[in-house]
Amino acid sequence: MNTMSVQNKQGNSKSVFNKDRLQTSYLALASLLIANSFPGFVAQAHAVTSFERLSSLLAATPEGGWVKASTNFYSDAWPTGADGVQLASVQFPGSIVRAWSSFAWDPADGKLMLWGGGHANYAGNEMYVWDGATGAWGRGSLPSKTDMDGMVIGGTAPQSAHTYDNNIYLPVNDMFLTFGGAAIRTGGNFQTMEDATIRRAGPYLWDPAKADPNKVGGSNDSGWNPDNAAQNGNMWIDRHDNWTGSEPSGYINSTTAYATENGQDVVYLTADRNSSGFPSLYRYTLGDVRNGGQDKWEQVGVTVNSVGSQSTGTIDTENNLYIKTALVTGSYTSDLTIWDLDKANAADPRSNPDIGINLVKEDGSDFVMTRAFGIDYDKANNQILLWDGKGDGGTVWSASVITDEAGNIGSNTTWTVIEHESSTLDHPHGNFATGVLGKWHYDESLGAFIALDELASAGGGAWDASIWLYKPTTVVPEPETYALMLAGLGLIGWVARRRSREDR
Structure with a gap:
């Protein structure tokens, strides 16, 4: 680092x-x-490095190339057997990948956590865990039992939901966090039943230390067999009553990125009412969850100069910038939306408006951002990498972050984006139905990107959502750095x- x-x-x-x-x-x-x-x-x-297997795969991969890291099919981890099979047998767990989804990446253990479904696609709320050490898909929990309205029986686990760019890992607390987005049936925020009254729920935390493929994520009464006490996992924590401040009105098309500040897990998040395209920037600071710590919501910025729905976000940790994909429409021509996190102002969020960035190709022609892209920050090379995930593997694009000597965006709001053709014959098949979204993450220890491919039939009734590593092209150091x-x-x-x- x-x-x-x-x-x-x-x-x-x-x-x-x-x-x-x-x-x-x-x-x-x-x-x-x-x-x-x-x-x-x-x-x-x-x-x-602790990731010997993934590092060895990357060592044999040329820069600008892909290498497949998964060793089994995604469907190998789907629920089977007496407990939990009822839901999976009548619906399709593959929708967790296909329907507006994201994953969280634990860089310490090299594990990917996938959770989602939602709205009109899939009601199962089971967790899937991919292990980088073995390359195998596994299951972290069984799906909970739900009623006809999609409410989880007992209310001790979240409803399934489209997650957009809203799943994230918290290294300080060692927890998976999801804000949800479009929950099953309603297409809105998480809900739960409390004293015969429906109330808003979440955000939800999932404890990977309690993962068990044969237990439900909630308590025993959320299982398909309530008489089987051994099925009780108690893996989920509803943070609804554990924060101060004002949370966003909803999480459809939201974006998230992680930071550690003052020894605490901090998530920066963009969200807006009714998906207007003009989200506010929020800071969500989590307390010490296992010891009763409280969380805090703060609105720290607004959008006025760009527009964006179904976006993805990242943090440039070199210059402390929140960078989000934007949407070119009408008079709004910016491809990226940026906030300076040094100017995050909870007392006056409107004093921290967004900065719009236009991207151009190397030949000077215009680059047009779409809803398909995933984005993350490559710390080793001080650049952002975008992956569109289109057919035949999609295209990776890079852009160096341009700031003045003080680390501010300054007056240069036109950046050059470089197209990178794959240097390997092997690559993801791409062709995402709903966009890459939160299925593209950078790992600093590996110096590479983790990508979740779109769902595809593997034949014989099997379905795959393979995991790939992308090795970015090294940016040539400045002369002083090269001499060092x-x-x-x-x-x-x-x-x-x-x-x-x-x-x-």
Whole structure:
């Protein structure tokens, strides 16, 4: 990681460029190179990354190329057997991927958590977990039992929902978080039954430490067999009564991105009433969940200069910017919407309006953003990468983030976007029905992107939603940085030669 955490002028933690950590990163890279020639360095090289399997796949993949990381079919994890099969047998779990969906990525354990369904597509609220260490799809819970209106019996787990870009992992609390979006039947916010009255519910947290493929996510009465106490998972937590402030009115077409601030999990989120296309920016700070901590909602920005519905978002941690895809329509021509998080203002959100960015191709022609794209920030190269997920693998596009010396967007609001043709014959099939949305995430340790492919028939009644890794093209360092890298490599070479002489 080439950034360090400091307190910015608002008192929030911010990542900034750090040459010492950059040198450390290059020394680690050099150690890997030297380890191929000096067996005594092997143990040290292994300590560089915990994702040995995924790293080995990427090592054999050229820059700008794809490699498939999943080893079984998504449908291999679908519910079977006596408990939980009733729902899955009459509906189609594949809709969790196909219907406006997203996943959360746990970078510490290398696991992908997929949850969704919703509205008129699928009522099952089971969790799916893909393990990067084995490449296998598994199930984290069984689906809850619901009534005819789609309400979860007992109310101890969330209704299924379209999740757009609204699923996210919280590393401090080690929890999965979903805001939902379009819940089953109603197409609106999460609801639950309490004392014979329907009330709004959520956001919901899911505890991966309690994952069990043979238990329901809620309590025992939400299972298909209420007499089977062993089916009780108690994996979900409804945060409805555990926050202060004012939450957004709804989460349809919302976007999310994660930050750690002052040692707490923070989610920045865009949301608006009735999907108007002019969302506000919110900051949702979570407390220590397992010890009764309370959460906090704050509105910290508004949209006036761009428009966007069915978007995706990311945070540029180098410059502390929230970057969201926009929608070109009418007089609104911006392809990206940006907020400076240093200017996030809960006391006066209107003092922090959005900044619109226009994207142009290398030949100067206009690039038109659509609802199909996923977006995330490549920390190693200080660039955003967009994936449209269209037919035959789709196209990856990159754009460097342009700021002035102070890290502000400044007057340059036209960025050049570069098209990257795949350098490998293998690639996802793409052809997403509802867009990539939250199925495209960057992993800093790997220096690569995790992508969930669109659902596809695998024949013989099997269905696949494969996991792919994309290895971005390295941005050539500035001369000073390049010299630093060479110096680091030279130092490692000197240490290796000295050790070789001493061993004679």
